Amino acid sequence: MRLLYTLIYVLLIPLVLLRQCWRARRDRRHIERLAERFGWVSAPAKQKKRLWLHTVSVGEFLGALPLIHQLLQRDDLELCITSTTITGSERVRNTLGDKVLHSYMPYDLPFAISRFVDRLQPDALVIMETELWPNTLAVVGRKRLPSVLINARLSERSARGYGRFAKLSAAMLSHLSAAAIQQQADADRFTQLGLVPAKALVTGNIKFDIRLTDQLREQSQQLANQWNPSGRRQVWLVASTHNSEDEIILDSLSKLREQGIGADKLLLVLVPRHPERFDRVGELIHSRGFSCVRRSAQQAPCAQTDVVLGDTMGELMLLYGASDIVFMGGTLADVGGHNFIEPAVWAKPLLGGPVLYNFAEVSRLLIEAQALKITPDAEAIAAEVKRLFADDSARVHAGQAALQVAEQNRGALARTVAVIERFI
Template identity: 60%
Template sequence: MRLVYCLVYYLCIPLILLRQLWRARFDRRHLARLPERFGFVRPLTGEHQQLWIHTVSVGEFLGALPLIQRLLARENCELIVTSMTLTGSERIRHALGDRVQHFYMPYDLPGAVRRFIRRVDPDLLVIMETELWPNTLAACRELGVPSLLVNARLSERSARGYARLPGFTAEMLSDLSRAAVQQRADAERFHALGLAQDKTQVTGNIKFDIEIGGELRSQAAVLKSQWSVGGRRLIWMVASTHAGEDEIILETLTKLRRAGIDAGRLLLALVPRHPERFERVAALIAERGFTLERRSGGATPPPGVDVLLGDTMGEMKLLFGASDIVFMGGSLVDVGGHNFIEPAVWARPLLSGPVLHNFTEVSKLLIEAGALQVVQGSEDLATALQALVEDESLRLAGGRAALQVAEANRGALDRTLGVIDSMLQP
């Protein structure tokens, strides 16, 4: 079965490269460092333990950042951090600079992966969340590199997909050394697919261990004061939207304006998930007749501006702190939602659409606590927002409930570090 997988993957390489070429029409960086994708990286030699941490894109990297920072504080540890996407790569470089060795993850081809492993010589591969690649795991096992899946989650939907190829999935999971999973339900799904029970440990979700420093809180407070015009205007942040969602959000804003909630009372801060969509969303805002200010311009939106377009990278935490109400995207289209934990730590009342299969357990906790309202479309969303805009006590109660959920679920980071330490012991 793995032979069939390799054949299919090889056949897909031309399509993958064509996609990169297409993207390079707009941004030449999509073609930069292409040899890394085939494992051609500079050889590394180190005196200390070398940990290879893979975070597929921005979301996984930000989730792993507290873990990475704790490991970097150790004198005997050097880190190799890989990603698959341009945005993930840029975020790693911006956040960590030369404190880590950073490369693109090689394509999951036997030769490319073995070449990469031999050149970077890791003592342990740590994979964030769900990024399982058969040839990568097999190469690690063959070359004596243990592999650990951390903050592991497996939704019912994903489990059904893996179950369609039971032999292939079981063989892949047999190459995985260990999994530190978020919830008992995740562990049970992994076990059902063939992962041995003695390879799993429930450690919780390390994203709950996020820290917001004093400097960031101060910056957010200043920004919030500016955007809110001294507290006279609320900020409704819509984070990480995908194609098809922006139209629903703007339709909701139209309903709110018709209900008498004008730009002087509510500013929409709209942040698309992918930077290549910034211009399209800006055009869509203009088509709908709304006035627009860009975050990249640095100016404070005047009271008459309807929408602030979040067209910068690496500012999501700051923008959550500057907001009053947060809607998480990826939930009105078939994406599965995005991370609610960061706005919860900022004590913000939360809204989302109904498609939440990527964050089933977290969303369940927040819904049960009264911190998250799930809406079906623009009509529901407009109703929920109008209530939050008009009732400060409702906003405060939702925010407090969100923060309580976040604080009650801390501790996963220490448990995950314990698993890593146990695997690094000779």
């Protein structure tokens, strides 16, 4: 089965390269550092134990940051962090610089992975969340390196997908040394796919262990003062939207404007998930007749500004702190949602659509605490934003409930570190 998978992948390589070249017409970063995708990396001679940590993109990297900072405190350990996406790679470099080694993750081809491991010489592989590749785990296992899956989650939908290739999934999971899993339901799904039960360790979600620095709090307050200098304007932040969601949000804004909540009273900050959509969303905002400024222009919105387009990367935590109400994208489209924990740590009242399978347990906790309200369409979104806009006590109550959920679920980081330390 793995041989068949590899053959299919090899046959797809020309198509993958053609796609990268096509995308490079607009952004040359798609073909830069292409050698890394085939395992051609250079690494300095080992002076310490070397841990290979894979975080596929920005979200996984940010979720792993508390863990990374803790591991970097060890004098006997150095980290190599790989990522798959351009934005993930840039975030690693901008955040950590030369504190870590960094490379793109090689394609899941035996020769590429084997070359990468031989050159890097890691002592163990740690994979953030559920970025599982059969050849990668097989090569690492063949070279007798431990591999640990951390902050692992497996939705019912994903489990069904893996279940269609039951033998391949079971063989792949057999190479894992351990899996630090968020919830028991996730652990049950992993073991049903073939993970040895003794390797399935329920440790919780390390994203709850995020901490706000004094510097970040100060910066967010400065931004809040810029957005709301009069003290009479509230900020509604819509984070990480996908195709089709921006239209629904702008429909909601139109309804709020029709109900007398003007731009001087409510400012929408709209942040698309992917940078390639920034211009398209900007055009959509203008086509709907709304005035807009771009965050990247560093221009303060005036009292007549309807929308701030969040067209920068890496600022969501800052934007959460400067907002009053947060709607999480990826919950109206078939995406499964994004990280509610970050705005919860800021004690913000939360809204989201009904599509929550990627954060099912976190959503459940927030809903039960009355911190998260499900709003499935433009009318429901507008109604809930209007309610929170008009009721200061309701905003505070929901925000404090969200913060309490975050605080009550901390501790996964220490448990996860303990699992990793068994293998390094």
